[in-house]
Amino acid sequence: xxxxxxxxxxxxxxxxxxxxxxxxxxxxxxxxxxxxxxxxxxxxxxxxxxxxxxxxxxxxxxxxxxxxxxxxxxxxxxxxxxxxxxxxxxxxxxxxxxxxxxxxxxxxxxxxxxxxxxxxxxxxxxxxxxxxxxxxxxxxxxxxxxxxxxxxxxxxxxxxxxxxxxxxxxxxxxxxxxxxxxxxxxxxxxxxxxxxxxxxxxxxxxxxxxxxxxxxxxxxxxxxxxxxxxxxxxxxxxxxxxxxxxxxxxxxxxxxxxxxxxxxxxxxxxxxxxxxxxxxxxxxxxxxxxxxxxxxxxxxxxxxxxxxxxxxxxxxxxxxxxxxxxxxxxxxxxxxxxxxxxxxxxxxxxxxxxxxxxxxxxxxxxxxxxxxxxxxxxxxxxxxxxxxxxxxxxxxxxxxxx
Amino acid sequence: xxxxxxxxxxxxxxxxxxxxxxxxxxxxxxxxxxxxxxxxxxxxxxxxxxxxxxxxxxxxxxxxxxxxxxxxxxxxxxxxxxxxxxxxxxxxxxxxxxxxxxxxxxxxxxxxxxxxxxxxxxxxxxxxxxxxxxxxxxxxxxxxxxxxxxxxxxxxxxxxxxxxxxxxxxxxxxxxxxxxxxxxxxxxxxxxxxxxxxxxxxxxxxxxxxxxxxxxxxxxxxxxxxxxxxxxxxxxxxxxxxxxxxxxxxxxxxxxxxxxxxxxxxxxxxxxxxxxxxxxxxxxxxxxxxxxxxxxxxxxxxxxxxxxxxxxxxxxxxxxxxxxxxxxxxxxxxxxxxxxxxxxxxxxxxxxxxxxxxxxxxxxxxxxxxxxxxxxxxxxxxxxxxxxxxxxxxxxxxxxxx
Numbered sequence: 001x002x003x004x005x006x007x008x009x010x011x012x013x014x015x016x017x018x019x020x021x022x023x024x025x026x027x028x029x030x031x032x033x034x035x036x037x038x039x040x041x042x043x044x045x046x047x048x049x050x051x052x053x054x055x056x057x058x059x060x061x062x063x064x065x066x067x068x069x070x071x072x073x074x075x076x077x078x079x080x081x082x083x084x085x086x087x088x089x090x091x092x093x094x095x096x097x098x099x100x101x102x103x104x105x106x107x108x109x110x111x112x113x114x115x116x117x118x119x120x121x122x123x124x125x126x127x128x129x130x131x132x133x134x135x136x137x138x139x140x141x142x143x144x145x146x147x148x149x150x151x152x153x154x155x156x157x158x159x160x161x162x163x164x165x166x167x168x169x170x171x172x173x174x175x176x177x178x179x180x181x182x183x184x185x186x187x188x189x190x191x192x193x194x195x196x197x198x199x200x201x202x203x204x205x206x207x208x209x210x211x212x213x214x215x216x217x218x219x220x221x222x223x224x225x226x227x228x229x230x231x232x233x234x235x236x237x238x239x240x241x242x243x244x245x246x247x248x249x250x251x252x253x254x255x256x257x258x259x260x261x262x263x264x265x266x267x268x269x270x271x272x273x274x275x276x277x278x279x280x281x282x283x284x285x286x287x288x289x290x291x292x293x294x295x296x297x298x299x300x301x302x303x304x305x306x307x308x309x310x311x312x313x314x315x316x317x318x319x320x321x322x323x324x325x326x327x328x329x330x331x332x333x334x335x336x337x338x339x340x341x342x343x344x345x346x347x348x349x350x351x352x353x354x355x356x357x358x359x360x361x362x363x364x365x366x367x368x369x370x371x372x373x374x375x376x377x378x379x380x381x382x383x384x385x386x387x388x389x390x391x392x393x394x395x396x397x398x399x400x401x402x
Numbered sequence: 403x404x405x406x407x408x409x410x411x412x413x414x415x416x417x418x419x420x421x422x423x424x425x426x427x428x429x430x431x432x433x434x435x436x437x438x439x440x441x442x443x444x445x446x447x448x449x450x451x452x453x454x455x456x457x458x459x460x461x462x463x464x465x466x467x468x469x470x471x472x473x474x475x476x477x478x479x480x481x482x483x484x485x486x487x488x489x490x491x492x493x494x495x496x497x498x499x500x501x502x503x504x505x506x507x508x509x510x511x512x513x514x515x516x517x518x519x520x521x522x523x524x525x526x527x528x529x530x531x532x533x534x535x536x537x538x539x540x541x542x543x544x545x546x547x548x549x550x551x552x553x554x555x556x557x558x559x560x561x562x563x564x565x566x567x568x569x570x571x572x573x574x575x576x577x578x579x580x581x582x583x584x585x586x587x588x589x590x591x592x593x594x595x596x597x598x599x600x601x602x603x604x605x606x607x608x609x610x611x612x613x614x615x616x617x618x619x620x621x622x623x624x625x626x627x628x629x630x631x632x633x634x635x636x637x638x639x640x641x642x643x644x645x646x647x648x649x650x651x652x653x654x655x656x657x658x659x660x661x662x663x664x665x666x667x668x669x670x671x672x673x674x675x676x677x678x679x680x681x682x683x684x685x686x687x688x689x690x691x692x693x694x695x696x697x698x699x700x701x702x703x704x705x706x707x708x709x710x711x712x713x714x715x716x717x718x719x720x721x722x723x724x725x726x727x728x729x730x731x732x733x734x735x736x737x738x739x740x741x742x743x744x745x746x747x748x749x750x751x752x753x754x755x756x757x758x759x760x761x762x763x764x765x766x767x768x769x770x771x772x773x774x775x776x777x778x779x780x781x782x783x784x785x786x787x788x789x790x791x792x793x794x795x796x797x798x799x800x801x802x803x804x
Contacts, residue, residue, distance in 0.1 A: 001456075003463050004638035010464075011631040014624045022616060031618065054403075055457040061405050062412075214424060216433065218686030222416045225687055229413040236406035281680045282687060284620030285627055 001053050009050050010059065010289070013296075016042055017288035030386040032134040035288050037383070039295020044302075052296050056289070063290035064130050064351070065232045065246035066225075066283045071133050071142070071151065072250020073276055077197075079148050080251075086332040087152030094153065094328025094346045095160050098124035101320045110313060115172055116370060119360045122164050123374055124321050128350025128382060129154040129243065130290060135345060135386045139393055144401070146338050150345045153328075158241050159189055161352060165359070166239070172365060188238040193248060196231060200252035203227055208271050220278040224253075294351045297358075298379055303372040314373035318380050322347055338400035341392055347385040353378040403455050411452050412461065412691070415698075418444055419690035432788040434536040437690050439785070441697020446704075454698050458691070465692035466532050466753070467634045467648035468627075468685045473535050473544070473553065474652020475678055479599075481550050482653075488734040489554030496555065496730025496748045497562050500526035503722045512715060517574055518772060521762045524566050525776055526723050530752025530784060531556040531645065532692060537747060537788045541795055546803070548740050552747045555730075560643050561591055563754060567761070568641070574767060590640040595650060598633060602654030605629055610673050622680040626655075696753045699760075700781055705774040716775035720782050724749055740802035743794055749787040755780040 016038040024034030042050045050056075080087075102124040106117035132154050136142040142151070163182050171177050207227070211219040228249045235245030255272045304310055329343020357374040360366035366374065418440040426436030444452045452458075482489075505523035508514045514522070534556050538544040544553070569584050609629070613621040630651045637647030657674045706712055731745020759776040762768035768776065 003460060004635045004644060006460050007464070007467075007631040007638075007644065008635040011628040011635070015628040018621070018624045021618070022612075025617060055460045058405060058408050058457045062409070065409075210424075215427060216423070217682070219420070221683040221687040222420050222690065226413040226417040229409040233406045233410040233413070236409075242406060242409065278683045280619070281623040281683050285623040285684060288624065 001055075006053065006055055009053070009056060012042065012050065013038070013056070013292045014285065014288055017292040021288070028390075030135055030138040030390055032131060032138060032291055033383060033386050035291035036131075036295040039292035040298060040300065041295075042292070043296035043299070045295075045298060045300035048301075050296060052293055056293060056296075059286060060290040060293035061242065062229070063286035063288070064243045065228060066279070067130060067133070067246075067287045067290065068243045069228045069246040069250040070276075070279070070283050072247040072252075073254050073272070073279075074143065075148075075151065075251055075254055076143070077251055077254065079143075079145075080152050083145065083148040083152050086149045086334065088156060089331040089333075090149060090328050090342060090346065091153035091156035091160065092328075093331040094127065094325045094343070095125045095157055095164075097327050098321060098324030099164075101324050102317065105316060105320060109316070112370070115168075116360075116365055118168055118171070119356070119365050120317065120370065120374065122161075122168050123349070123353055123356035123360070124317065124324060124377070125157070125164060126161055126349045126352035126356055127154045127157040127325075127346050128294075128348045128352050129158050131294075131348040131350040131382055131386075132345055134291070135348070135389055138386070139390065141393070146334065146342050146345075146400070149332060149334070150342055153342075153346065155244060155247065157346075158244060158352065161356075162189075162239060162241055165356065169359070169363075172363060185239045189240045192235060192238040192240060193244075196234065196245070196248040197252035200227065200231065200249045204253050204271075211271075220275055221282060224275060224279055225282065290351075294354065294382070297351075297354055298375065298382075300375070300379060302368075303375060304369065307369055307372075310369055310372050310376070313370070314376035314380075317373060317377045321349065321377055321381055335400045337396045341389070341396070341400065344385060344389050344392060348382045349378045350382045353381070403457075408455065408457055411455070411458060414444065414452065415440070415458070415694045416687065416690055419694040423690070430792075432537055432540040432792055434533060434540060434693055435785060435788050437693035438533075438697040441694035442700060442702065443697075444694070445698035445701070447697075447700060447702035450703075452698060454695055458695060458698075461688060462692040462695035463644065464631070465688035465690070466645045467630060468681070469532060469535070469648075469689045469692065470645045471630045471648040471652040472678075472681070472685050474649040474654075475656050475674070475681075476545065477550075477553065477653055477656055478545070479653055479656065481545075481547075482554050485547065485550040485554050488551045488736065490558060491733040491735075492551060492730050492744060492748065493555035493558035493562065494730075495733040496529065496727045496745070497527045497559055497566075499729050500723060500726030501566075503726050504719065507718060507722060511718070514772070517570075518762075518767055520570055520573070521758070521767050522719065522772065522776065524563075524570050525751070525755055525758035525762070526719065526726060526779070527559070527566060528563055528751045528754035528758060529556045529559040529727075529748050530696075530750045530754050531560050532696075533750040533752040533784055533788075534747055536693070537750070537791055540788070541792065543795070548736065548744050548747075548802070551734060551736070552744055555744075555748065557646060557649065559748075560646060560754065561588075563758075564591075564641060564643055567758065571761070571765075574765060587641045591642045594637060594640040594642060595646075598636065598647070598650040599654035602629065602633060602651045606655050606673075613673075622677055623684060626677060626681055627684065692753075696756065696784070699753075699756055700777065702777070702781065704770075705777060706771065709771055709774070712771055712774050712778070715771070716778040716782075719775060719779045723751065723779055723783050737802045739798045743791070743798070743802065746787060746791050746794060750784045751780045752784045755783070 017035040020034035020038040021031040025031050099121040102121035103117045106112040106120045136147045141147045167177050167182050207223040228246050231245035231249040232242035236242050325346040326343035329339045332339050361371045419437040422436035422440040423433040427433050501523040504526040505519045508519035508522045538549045543549045569579050573579050609625040630648050633647035633651040634644040638644045727748040728745035731741045734741050763773045
């Protein structure tokens with residue numbers, strides 16, 4: 001595609017996303033919905049002005065990696081670990097329940113083949129870490145107790161999702177699953193998430209010296225973006241989603257992160273704030289591209305709206321998708337109002353659901369009708385749950401927000 | 403190409419470019435040379451670690467557009483217009499002389515076909531606005547009298563180059579040239595460069611209101627990048643180089659730009675400074691990608707270094723390339739020491755020379771030997787002239803810097 005067309009696409013995407021976000025905010029709707037809708041409007045679902053090209057996908061990927069970096073930067077690792085038990089139960093519950101429910105209903109009620117049923121169940125396990133985080137941010141709850149639990153669970157869900165995807169993919173090709181293989185992936189990921197923040201912290205001390213000694217400006221944006229993108233590639237190399245590499249780098253550079261064994265690195269305490277200030281315009285530029293691209297990838301015009309199977313199947317799956325995550329929320333040791341809020345925050349499937357759906361379609365496991373139903377479920381959980389979450393906080397927020 | 407590979411490429415490019423730029427600065431070499439060399443090292447000339455892919459080209463293009471936007475932002479239109487006569491003479495002299503000299507020598511001395519000779523002459527007319535501007539910035543002379551003349555001339559040269567390219571392209575296909583066609587291109591470009599800054603100024607007032615009224619941060623990076631990229635696409639639409647669209651937008655948003663007829667727009671005078679502050683990290687991130695990509699595109703391993711023709715031909719052309727621009731500098735009504743400095747600043751061919759060379763190669767007009775010689779000339783004028791310019795300023799600077 002020619003450069004000037006891509007330049008126009010980028011300009012159109014960021015501007016439309018922002019205008020829709022302002023309109024949404026004006027009506028009290030979460031901004032992320034505006035950004036997602038801008039993609040639906042620009043994309044094949046409605047006007048078909050822009051189709052997702054490789055360079056746009058890259059910019060979107062950078063956007064979500066940088067957003068997760070920023071989330072990591074604002075995360076207090078102590079509080080996140082404190083939320084650990086609740087987050088783990090939420091993640092596992094909200095993973096296992098939708099999987100088993102989805103699998104069972106597809107296999108026993110809709111009589112779909114076992115592999116298809118497993119893939120549908122897999123799709124329902126997804127939690128969109130990007131959309132979930134943005135909803136919490138739009139509500140100003142990203143640093144709250146329940147926000148930390150949801151964040152931790154979303155991270156764990158993303159990791160579990162990758163393992164499940166690998167397992168299903170292996171099963172679809174070989175017909176069996178080797179525990180050794182999926183075990184290896186999990187061990188790699190565990191090593192990465194233990195070592196990555198320590199490595200990032202050590203590198204940040206080097207960046208700090210570089211920054212203090214260089215006579216020309218621009219060290220922070222360059223060194224930080226290079227660090228974050230390398231960690232994303234590193235995460236990919238161990239089999240984890242790239243955006244979690246950005247998150248690990250962010251955690252390490254946050255003000256509250258200390259190295260184990262009390263190793264001290266001479267880093268100015270204001271450095272983390274300066275990092276945030278200089279990175280902010282870059283993050284603000286890239287992240288809307290990601291959310292618009294989620295909307296762009298959601299081809300609602302591919303859905304055969306006249307098929308009764310699509311309607312019944314998608315409605316059933318949507319119920320499973322919501323009930324499964326809400327049930328996961330009930331496992332969290334919190335106030336019962338908070339439990340519901342936590343479960344709700346896990347509902348959006350977003351880009352992770354689309355990745356599962358796309359893989360199912362490309363590998364021929366999903367036929368058009370199953371694919372269409374999945375797309376509806378993703379659209380429904382992604383586009384509508386921010387509304388209820390906001391409404392829920394308005395009505396019941398007082399009962400669990402200290 | 404897979405996303406994680408591209409992420410690694412971006413990280414490697416920006417980091418290597420910065421490290422080379424620091425090493426260069428340490429030895430008193432202009433930083434831009436470091437950035438260009440980083441591309442030579444990473445690219446096919448040396449290690450072949452990275453090849454220029456479409457997404458990287460896009461990021462590089464955004465980089466040069468944003469750099470020209472920043473240059474425009476720092477430009478005082480009054481001073482630029484004041485430099486107008488000198489800049490125009492410099493541009494035309496430094497365009498016509500290398501063209502005629504290159505054409506004559508190729509045709510009469512080396513007995514190349516007429517079309518090939520014309521294309522070689524065309525390649526020698528180029529001035530790399532990106533490299534030239536960066537050399538002036540590295541010397542801190544971008545706002546000086548001679549800096550404004552060079553900037554103005556580089557802009558005009560870029561426009562003339564496009565017209566010449568269009569004419570040569572038409573000639574190579576049709577065998578004749580229609581004055582009407584090239585006249586149309588010039589009229590379009592003239593209209594664009596008259597109206598674009600006014601339009602940008604009007605839009606900036608809208609952005610200012612948007613910025614003041616939005617409750618969420620991030621208006622400036624999004625609105626400004628969208629504006630700049632749209633103007634780049636608009637410039638392309640009228641047949642001008644995209645980076646000049648960025649320049650026009652920058653000029654319009656600079657503090658010293660006033661609308662004709664004294665139309666006042668209620669814009670906070672600090673707004674232009676705030677724009678610059680928020681845009682700076684983005685510009686710092688993208689522009690090194692451009693210079694590294696110029697180095698990456700320069701495949702020195704494609705040159706047959708054992709061919710005597712290549713050596714003689716390229717040496718002759720290099721002399722023509724330098725003499726032609728220096729002679730152009732002598733036409734400028736300035737102190738004679740300043741004239742030489744001005745002529746020298748116009749020598750680097752950089753990316754513009756590479757575009758001509760690539761077009762000649764792809765269309766079959768240049769054979770391998772001619773192409774190799776052109777690449778050597780581009781490499782030589784781009785990589786070495788920053789050295790002499792810096793040395794010249796050190797020795798003779800006192801004689802023309804007030």
